[in-house]
Amino acid sequence: MRLFLFCAVAVTAGIVQAQETAGSAAGPSPSMGFRETYTLSDDLEVPAFPSKAWFRRHFQPEVPRVELRPPVRHADYVVDGKLELSLKHYIELVLANNTDIELSRLNVEQPKNAITRAAAIFDPLLITRFAATRANSATTDVLAGAASLSQLNQPWSANYQQTIATGAQITAGFTGSKNSTNSQFQTFNPAYTSNLVLNFNQPLLRGRGKQITMLPITLARSRLRVGEYDFADNVLRLLSLAETAYWNVIEARENLKVQEKALQLADVSLKRAQRELDLGAISELEIFQPKAVYANADIFVTQARYRLAQTEDQLRRQMGADLDPEIRKLPIVLTETVAVPDDQTEYDKEALVQKAMMMRPNIKSDYQSLDVADLQLRQAKNALMPNLVLGGGYTTTGRGGTFFPRQSVLQTGPIQPIPGGITDAFDQMFGFGFPTYNFSLTLTLPLRDRRAAADLADAAISRKREMLNLRNDQQTARLEVLNGINQVENSRAAVRLAQIARDLAQNRVDADQKRYDLGTITIFFLLDSQNALTQAESRLVTESVNYRRARLQLMQRTGELLEERGVILP
Numbered sequence: 001m002r003l004f005l006f007c008a009v010a011v012t013a014g015i016v017q018a019q020e021t022a023g024s025a026a027g028p029s030p031s032m033g034f035r036e037t038y039t040l041s042d043d044l045e046v047p048a049f050p051s052k053a054w055f056r057r058h059f060q061p062e063v064p065r066v067e068l069r070p071p072v073r074h075a076d077y078v079v080d081g082k083l084e085l086s087l088k089h090y091i092e093l094v095l096a097n098n099t100d101i102e103l104s105r106l107n108v109e110q111p112k113n114a115i116t117r118a119a120a121i122f123d124p125l126l127i128t129r130f131a132a133t134r135a136n137s138a139t140t141d142v143l144a145g146a147a148s149l150s151q152l153n154q155p156w157s158a159n160y161q162q163t164i165a166t167g168a169q170i171t172a173g174f175t176g177s178k179n180s181t182n183s184q185f186q187t188f189n190p191a192y193t194s195n196l197v198l199n200f201n202q203p204l205l206r207g208r209g210k211q212i213t214m215l216p217i218t219l220a221r222s223r224l225r226v227g228e229y230d231f232a233d234n235v236l237r238l239l240s241l242a243e244t245a246y247w248n249v250i251e252a253r254e255n256l257k258v259q260e261k262a263l264q265l266a267d268v269s270l271k272r273a274q275r276e277l278d279l280g281a282i283s284e285l286e287i288f289q290p291k292a293v294y295a296n297a298d299i300f301v302t303q304a305r306y307r308l309a310q311t312e313d314q315l316r317r318q319m320g321a322d323l324d325p326e327i328r329k330l331p332i333v334l335t336e337t338v339a340v341p342d343d344q345t346e347y348d349k350e351a352l353v354q355k356a357m358m359m360r361p362n363i364k365s366d367y368q369s370l371d372v373a374d375l376q377l378r379q380a381k382n383a384l385m386p387n388l389v390l391g392g393g394y395t396t397t398g399r400g401g402t403f404f405p406r407q408s409v410l411q412t413g414p415i416q417p418i419p420g421g422i423t424d425a426f427d428q429m430f431g432f433g434f435p436t437y438n439f440s441l442t443l444t445l446p447l448r449d450r451r452a453a454a455d456l457a458d459a460a461i462s463r464k465r466e467m468l469n470l471r472n473d474q475q476t477a478r479l480e481v482l483n484g485i486n487q488v489e490n491s492r493a494a495v496r497l498a499q500i501a502r503d504l505a506q507n508r509v510d511a512d513q514k515r516y517d518l519g520t521i522t523i524f525f526l527l528d529s530q531n532a533l534t535q536a537e538s539r540l541v542t543e544s545v546n547y548r549r550a551r552l553q554l555m556q557r558t559g560e561l562l563e564e565r566g567v568i569l570p
Contacts, residue, residue, distance in 0.1 A: 071097040071320035074327045084333045091565050094242045097320025104234040111224035118216040130156040152180040165210040168202040188401035194425040199393040206385040215379055222372045229365035240556040242318040248311045251545040254338050256304040262534040263301050266294040293527050338544040347485045352558050356477045359559030366470040373463035380459040383452045387444035395436040400424025484554035491547040498540040505536035
């Protein structure tokens with residue numbers, strides 16, 4: 001009786017533990033970006049028997065329907081028929097609509113499913129069986145009880161199986177049968193038997209304890225964290241690419257303005273030269289250079305416009321605007337400027353390197369992969385241990401049916417049957433009057449286990465590989481941060497020098513314009529100084545944007561870009 005109560009409590013604890021494990025492993029997680037009519041995490045909501053959801057899932061399964069929703073929130077930034085975007089608003093649209101980010105997010109879903117799959121070792125199982133066998137046979141013995149023996153055997157069973165956190169396997173079940181025959185010597189006819197069977201098998205060495213039993217779930221959760229860090233690293237990279245596309249558009253826009261200004265200067269110079277030619281102040285040979293300069297300036301403006309259109313198309317793709325026929329037709333207005341930066345920050349190289357070591361998602365992923373390798377090493381070590389299993393069981397039996405009391409087999413007189421049925425068998429079974437106990441110890445000793453030894457060696461190699469990957473990524477991160485700092489400082493100096501060169505070019509143009517007005521120089525020198533001014537202004541635009549790109553790249557390499565842009569990943 002005590003063993004029966006122990007097994008019942010263990011089964012109940014196993015059911016609760018399995019439900020809690022499945023529940024914690026299958027919880028839905030928030031997501032950003034695409035919303036779907038069917039959410040992948042919905043399949044992780046595993047219903048338990050005998051709820052209505054359980055019957056719907058197993059008897060009326062539905063084929064998942066996946067539909068991507070169209071891009072969102074673009075209309076919020078439409079002003080006067082134009083898509084007006086600051087850098088912050090642009091990043092919000094990228095996070096909400098970028099296809100590459102959403103593809104990266106899907107890589108996190110399968111590790112979530114792996115947790116649920118690993119928790120399946122605790123799923124309870126109910127097995128029921130019923131059979132009926134009719135047998136007619138000719139008898140060769142007078143003790144058979146009939147000239148032609150006819151028997152009907154109808155066995156049935158219902159077994160519940162469960163693995164609990166300690167690694168023990170619990171089995172509880174009812175078995176029984178109904179036997180009918182035409183033999184006159186049968187004491188019970190029909191005869192009912194019933195059995196209550198409780199068994200358990202508890203590993204004592206290999207596979208013992210909650211830590212080992214839960215190891216597949218722990219591994220799956222650790223791999224999920226690796227996937228989350230990899231997702232964050234992909235978002236970091238994709239966000240850097242998206243922001244670079246934003247600054248590419250601004251660079252193309254500002255260069256177009258520079259080329260349009262150069263075209264205006266060339267137009268003024270050409271018109272003045274044409275008037276001087278009409279007045280006879282210059283010869284016809286001197287009109288060709290202003291015309292050539294104007295034609296080249298016109299070509300540069302056309303090229304700058306196509307360059308701007310090309311970068312805007314790339315920008316639309318980054319934020320999903322190309323997916324909406326109405327939005328992709330709108331002109332884009334970016335509110336950020338390329339004002340000359342006045343940043344004079346002195347960078348602490350070692351401090352930024354340490355920040356990168358703590359914040360970069362790929363290094364966090366390496367640490368987590370090292371944890372996975374440790375778990376696999378523990379799993380391989382456990383597989384080398386001998387397998388010692390403690391087994392135990394309890395069975396109680398009952399018998400019932402219509403009873404034919406006989407004094408002996410040779411009794412020929414009338415026999416008055418005593419009515420009975422299956423309830424008698426159950427009463428006798430739960431009376432626990434005919435118990436059977438059993439205990440066992442089973443030792444499986446591997447005299448030579450090459451497979452387990454090889455698995456342990458592979459696990460050790462995997463751990464060393466992860467340690468080397470971590471060291472390599474740390475070295476790479478240090479070098480990238482140092483190079484990023486140098487690029488920022490170099491770009492900042494280039495902006496300062498480009499600004500000086502632009503101011504000098506402007507002064508030269510002003511001076512040559514006055515000398516040209518006084519007639520001390522020809523138009524050749526004026527056009528040359530104007531061309532130098534155009535190049536200097538274009539160089540200043542390029543260096544100013546390059547400085548912002550260098551700052552962006554440095555934030556990516558230190559891992560602080562997501563934090564700086566206010567991005568919180570689920």
